[in-house]
Amino acid sequence: MSADEAGRGFLPRGTVIAAIGAFLVTLAAMLPFYVHERVALLPAEARFDATMVADGAGYMDTSTWTWVSGVRIVRTTSVGSQAHGPDWSAWEVSVDTVAEGAMIDHWSRRVIVDRHTGRAVNCCGEHVNGDRAVRQAGLVFSWPPGAGETDHPFYDAEVRSAPLMEFQGMDEIAGLTVRRYTQAIAATQVPESAREVPAWLFTPGAEGTVTATRWLQVMRTHWVEPISGTVVNTHEARLETLRPQNAPGEVRLLHAELGLRENQIAARAEQARVRSLTLSAMDVWAPWTLGPVGGLLLVAGGALAWIGRPRGADPSEPDGPEPGDPEVPTDPPFTGGERVPTA
Incomplete structure (x- = not known):
């Protein structure tokens, strides 16, 4: 230069x-x-439904206390979430179970979710069906992105506990490699489920009513895309029963094999594919x-x-006369008159 x-x-x-x-x-x-960590966060605000269907299921019609079999049962979980600070999200969840158009169960839940880990945080008006004494724990729905092949506690709001979701192996769904986790909940009494029911349900010919509680037994399976933590598919084998307090006996309330709808599986798989590619690119x-x-x-x-750095002068070319060189005559300065010849 x-x-x-x-x-x-x-x-x-x-x-x-x-x-x-x-x-x-x-x-x-x-x-x-830096960027990957922030993109991997669960969305602060979201609204989605998870609809599970069971064909050939059975349930107790509590209006007549008769068992109805061979019906389609639809269980819809609706989630609306909004930001709760920079790292948390507040989820409002409602669950409706419908059999042949008739509502057979409903409950709701508020839970604060850590967007980094996907786990519940004990804070800010959390409740299950209005019970604000609950202390929710474990995963709420999504897995943390990049979680290893380890077991994870997963909160079941109906029984108010978080048994482990145990890693079982790898599967493939819609072209995606996914991890399969299962959670086994042995028959457990549902808190605050006591109700008066006809005594003859447990003792034929008995009169009057008895107090009975609802018991739940679940085998739950989730298929999770590991890079994004997206739940691509889920399945539940549910058995709900009534048991009298302080007496033997049991009657079924619900028996169903619930699975996520096919269109939702396809949509979740595509969502997981895009998100995993994005996170892999950043990581x-x-x-x-x-x-x-x-x-x-x-x-x-x-x-x-x-x-292109600036060069110094060439040392082979001297800047001025060396000592001992003959002087070079110079013309006298011109003053504007005639030049006078010198002797």
């Missing part, structure tokens, strides 16, 4: 290339350690591409700057 170019404010050769290289190296470092592909490219550009920019 010449002195004139420097005076006009031109950048040294290779500066732009080196700057681009530095930017790419910085971006490669930020993507996995692996982009850093391992941008980092080396940025490094090469830094080297290239430095090389161009070295080649």
Whole structure:
């Protein structure tokens, strides 16, 4: 670069290339350690439904206390969430169970979810069916992105506990490799479920009513895309019964094999595919591409700057006369008159 170019404010050769290289190296470092963590967070605000269907199920019609079999039962979980601070989300959940158009069960829940871990946080008006004394724990619905092949506590709001979801192995759903987890809940009494029922349900010919409680037994399976933590599919084998207090006996309330609808499985699989590709790009592909490219550009920019650096004067050409050189005569200064010849 010449002195004139420097005076006009031109950048040294290779500066732009080196700057681009530095930017790419910085971006490669930020993507996995800063950007990935924030993109992997569960959404602060969302609204979705999970609809599970069981064909050939059976339930107790409590208006007549008769068993109805061979029906379709639909269980819909509706979730609406909103931001609750920078790292939490407040979920309002309602669950409706319908048999042939008739509502047979309903309950609701409020839970605060840690967006990093997907687990419940004890805070801010949490409740299950109005019971604010509950202390919810464990996963609420989604798995944390990148969770290992380990067991996870998963909260069941009906029995107010969080038995482990145990890792069982790998499967494939809609072209995705997913992890299969199962949760076995042995027959457990549902809190605050006591009610008066006809005594003859447990003792034929008996009169009057007895107090009975609802008991729940569940085998739950979730298929989870591991990179994104998205639940692609879910299945529940449910058996609900009534048992009298302080007496033997049991009658069935519900027996169903519930599975997620096919269109929802396809939609969740596509969502998991897109999200896992995005997270993988930020965590692996982009850093391992941008980092080396940025490094090469830094080297290239430095090389161009070295080649184009300002040069000093050539030492083989002296700047002035050396001592002992003959003096070179010079003309006298011109004063405007006639030049007078010198002797």
